[in-house]
Amino acid sequence: DTEVTQTPKHLVMGMTNKKSLKCEQHMGHRAMYWYKQKAKKPPELMFVYSYEKLSINESVPSRFSPECPNSSLLNLHLHALQPEDSALYLCASSQDAGHPTSTDTQYFGPGTRLTVL
Amino acid sequence: SQQGEEDPQALSIQEGENATMNCSYKTSINNLQWYRQNSGRGLVHLILIRSNEREKHSGRLRVTLDTSKKSSSLLITASRAADTASYFCATDSFDTGRRALTFGSGTRLQVQP
Numbered sequence: 001d002t003e004v005t006q007t008p009k010h011l012v013m014g015m016t017n018k019k020s021l022k023c024e025q026h027m028g029h030r031a032m033y034w035y036k037q038k039a040k041k042p043p044e045l046m047f048v049y050s051y052e053k054l055s056i057n058e059s060v061p062s063r064f065s066p067e068c069p070n071s072s073l074l075n076l077h078l079h080a081l082q083p084e085d086s087a088l089y090l091c092a093s094s095q096d097a098g099h100p101t102s103t104d105t106q107y108f109g110p111g112t113r114l115t116v117l
Numbered sequence: 118s119q120q121g122e123e124d125p126q127a128l129s130i131q132e133g134e135n136a137t138m139n140c141s142y143k144t145s146i147n148n149l150q151w152y153r154q155n156s157g158r159g160l161v162h163l164i165l166i167r168s169n170e171r172e173k174h175s176g177r178l179r180v181t182l183d184t185s186k187k188s189s190s191l192l193i194t195a196s197r198a199a200d201t202a203s204y205f206c207a208t209d210s211f212d213t214g215r216r217a218l219t220f221g222s223g224t225r226l227q228v229q230p
Binding site: 004033040041042043044045048056088090092105106107108109110111113 | 152158160161162165205222
């Protein structure tokens, strides 16, 4: 199974709502990532989890809160978002972020299209 | 600023023609990867080339890497309408030991049938 799944596919929320994005992989990967992508732009890294611990936070606003409950699951909790947070949110995983001189291939989910009203 | 910049930003060709996309980056790298993204979908890994490699092939794809010029190119031969997508290069950073990827600005390829 080489699939990364993300739910929901689409999400519309108001600025006062609390919602969560979910990501799951069963490839035994130990690194998981959240990216944000605006239209016609490249993905921008938000968070990296390595062995279920947060290893990189790209100075993301606190209204985005990641969580890695176990090695297969990654959540992104959303609260008090702004309309400019509307984007495609991509989850990815890779085998091992621990090798000192190598960066692994990343496997991406299909994304969640988020609209903030 | 972006670690990787790609050109052209957009490319339109006829089916059967070859498509070449270029990527430049700024810091020393361990490896460089190319990804493809169909409109509004997730990214799909195409090929990885390590810093000690100069050229790599995979099917109709050919990737070159010139670390002295900090640049890479992706060649798609005998293009098909199904190759229509955005293509991104992605690099890590050897200097900082940061093993997360930074994506280039991307090339939008349109293959006309």
